Amino acid sequence: MIQKDSPIPIYYQLQEQLKEMIENEELDPGTPLPSEREMAEKYEISRMTVRQAVTNLVNEGLLTRSKGRGTFVAEEKIEQTLMKLTSFSEDMRARGIEPGSKLISFEEVQADANTAKHLSIPPDTYVFQISRLRFGDGEPMALEVSYLVKDRLPEDTVNHLENSLYDYIEQQLGLAIDRARQTIEPSFATSREAELLTIDEGSPVLLLERTTFLSDNTVIEYVKSVYRGDRYKFIADMKRQR
Known part of the structure; x- marks a missing residue:
C-alpha cells in the first residue's frame, strides 16, 4: 500500500514495491506492466508520480519500454x-x-x-x-x-x-x-x-x-x-x- 502521510516520496514507495515484486518473481520477465492510468487509479496517485517510478526502474534496467506495445519487466540480460x-x-x-x-x-x-x-x-x-x-x-x-x-x-x-x-x-x-x-x-x-x-x-x-x-x-x-x-x-x- 502507498502511505501518503509518509515522509518517503510516493513515487519512491511505488518504485520499491514494483522492484520487490520483480525481485521476488511475482512479476516474471516479459510480463507487461499495467498502464499508467491503471496504476494511478489502483494506488489513487497521479499518473505523473507513476511515470516517475516507472522511468526510474527503466533506467535501472528492471523495466523496458517497447514502442507501441507498453512497458514490460526486463528480460535477463x-x-x-x-x-x-x-x-x-x-x-x-x-x-x-x-x-x-x-x-x-x-x-x-x-x-x-x-x-x-x-x-x-x-x-x-x-x-x-x-x-x-x-x-x-x-x-x-x-x-x-x-x-x-x-x-x-x-x-x-x-x-x-x-x-x-x-x-x-x-x-x-x-x-x-x-x-x-x-x-x-x-x-x-x-x-x-x-x-x-x-x-x-x-x-x-x-x-x-x-x-x-x-x-x-x-x-x-x-x-x-x-x-x-x-x-x-x-x-x-x-x-x-x-
Whole structure:
C-alpha cells in the first residue's frame, strides 16, 4: 500500500514495491506492466508520480519500454565475455538462443578517412558497406554496419549474409580469423535505431566498434554496432598485476 502521510516520496514507495515484486518473481520477465492510468487509479496517485517510478526502474534496467506495445519487466540480460573473440551468432547459440539476421542494405562505397584507417587502406578505396539487424529468438538485439575491403572478398558476398559472417569468412573462404580490437561506450538510441530495435528513441544503447584481423595480420572487417542496453551487458575478468 502507498502511505501518503509518509515522509518517503510516493513515487519512491511505488518504485520499491514494483522492484520487490520483480525481485521476488511475482512479476516474471516479459510480463507487461499495467498502464499508467491503471496504476494511478489502483494506488489513487497521479499518473505523473507513476511515470516517475516507472522511468526510474527503466533506467535501472528492471523495466523496458517497447514502442507501441507498453512497458514490460526486463528480460535477463545476455552476457558477453570480453575475453574471447566470438561472432553474434556464436554468442546467441552458446546461450540456447536462435540467432537471426535481416539484411538492411549492401552497398559499394568509398571508404572515408576513419573507415580507411581502421581497414588499413587508402581513403576512397571501395569497400562493401553491410547493414544488418541482428535477432535473438526473433527479437531485435543489435544493429550492425560492417565495412569489408571489396578486393578481399568475392562479388557474391551479399548472398551469404543471412547467417554468421565469421562462419562465411572461415568456413567458405578458408580464412583464419585471429584477433580483434574492440571499444565499447554508452549512448542513446537515435530515432532510426529505436525504430529498428523496437525501443524508445533516447533509450540507453551500447556502441561497439571492432576491427578484426586475420592470422596474417590483414584486417578483414571494421564493424560499428548498436546493442540494446536493456538486453546486453559485457563481462570482463580482470587480474591484478603484481
